[in-house]
Amino acid sequence: MKDLPSDFRPDPELGAALRSALEPKDDHAAFVARVMARYDQALDRATIPTLDVLASWFRPGIAAAAAALIAGFLIGRAVLTPAPASFDAALAPLEGPGLAALVTAQDPPDASVVFTSLVEQR
Amino acid sequence: MGSSEDDAALVASTVAGDRAAFGVLVERYAGQARRVARAVLGDPDDADDAAQDGFLSALVKLAQYDARRPFGPWLMRIVANAATDRRRRRNVRRAEPLDASLVGGGPRPDAIAVRSELGERLRAALKELPERRRTAVVLFDVEGYSHAEIAGILGIPEGTVRSEVFHARRRLRTLLADWKEEAR
Numbered sequence: 634m635k636d637l638p639s640d641f642r643p644d645p646e647l648g649a650a651l652r653s654a655l656e657p658k659d660d661h662a663a664f665v666a667r668v669m670a671r672y673d674q675a676l677d678r679a680t681i682p683t684l685d686v687l688a689s690w691f692r693p694g695i696a697a698a699a700a701a702l703i704a705g706f707l708i709g710r711a712v713l714t715p716a717p718a719s720f721d722a723a724l725a726p727l728e729g730p731g732l733a734a735l736v737t738a739q740d741p742p743d744a745s746v747v748f749t750s751l752v753e754q755r
Numbered sequence: 756m757g758s759s760e761d762d763a764a765l766v767a768s769t770v771a772g773d774r775a776a777f778g779v780l781v782e783r784y785a786g787q788a789r790r791v792a793r794a795v796l797g798d799p800d801d802a803d804d805a806a807q808d809g810f811l812s813a814l815v816k817l818a819q820y821d822a823r824r825p826f827g828p829w830l831m832r833i834v835a836n837a838a839t840d841r842r843r844r845r846n847v848r849r850a851e852p853l854d855a856s857l858v859g860g861g862p863r864p865d866a867i868a869v870r871s872e873l874g875e876r877l878r879a880a881l882k883e884l885p886e887r888r889r890t891a892v893v894l895f896d897v898e899g900y901s902h903a904e905i906a907g908i909l910g911i912p913e914g915t916v917r918s919e920v921f922h923a924r925r926r927l928r929t930l931l932a933d934w935k936e937e938a939r
Contacts, residue, residue: 640917640920640924643895643896643897644896644924646931647892647896647924647927647928647931648896648897648899650873650874650877650931651877651881651892651893651896651897651927652790652897653873653874654873654874654875654877654878654881655790655793655794655878655893655897656786656790657786657789657790657793657799657802657803658799659799659803661782661785661786664785664789664803664806664807665781665782665785667803667807668781668785668807668810668811669774669777669778669781671807672774672777672811672814675814676814676815678815
């Protein structure tokens with residue numbers, strides 16, 4: 634489509650014809666009075682929360698409650714879960730028959746004793 | 756139409772609770788709002804209902820109006836939306852074929868009825884156009900809004916407005932030329 638220079642300006646002839654075709658027949662003043670008659674009603678309706686407004690609050694409310702529940706669950710889990718043992722504590726030898734046998738034996742230990750002591754440390 | 760500063764002052768007074776100021780705005784824009792609504796809806800009674808809805812909707816939204824911008828396009832956007840909503844709700848859009856006598860070929864009108872017949876033909880031709888196209892041409896050629904302002908009112912790109920006005924004018928100018936030819 635190529636714009637003609639006249640395409641950037643209103644066409645007075647067409648505009649006048651269209652205006653005449655669309656001009657309301659009723660009294661202008663009557664229309665103004667009709668709008669103004671509903672002035673107070675429109676403002677009242679705007680200030681009273683309607684069901685629509687309450688419904689619009691409902692969804693964010695549900696979302697906020699769900700978010701609070703998830704946050705509570707995560708915090709609770711963090712508080713109740715025991716802290717992991719330190720590295721030294723994890724490697725410290727534990728008491729047990731395997732370990733005692735290994736320490737007190739006169740002879741070199743049997744492979745099964747070494748294995749048992751290692752398993753007990755875990 | 757009043758100046759932008761004047762409109763902004765009236766809006767400020769209305770927001771402050773001045774009922775008379777809103778009355779001046781309604782008085783000032785009633786004709787335009789009714790024509791734009793009629794361009795969307797076709798039916799004059801539906802159009803007046805939509806224009807009224809638009810004014811009252813604008814009244815409760817006035818606090819959102821940016822006074823640095825012209826008031827007319829802001830109001831016309833609300834009116835056009837009110838008209839479109841009403842059309843959707845009532846399903847008033849009917850793909851009615853044009854009456855053959857309105858398109859042409861009917862009896863030659865007498866001098867008294869000439870003007871009214873042109874109006875009938877134009878309304879029928881407008882009804883044939885897609886809603887956006889007829890609203891755009893009315894806003895441009897009747898109400899004098901710029902392409903950019905119409906783009907803001909209809910929520911479409913400026914290039915689309917130019918295209919819609921172009922196509923609407925082509926159809927309506929043909930009809931106007933035919934009518935003038937017949938009237939000779």
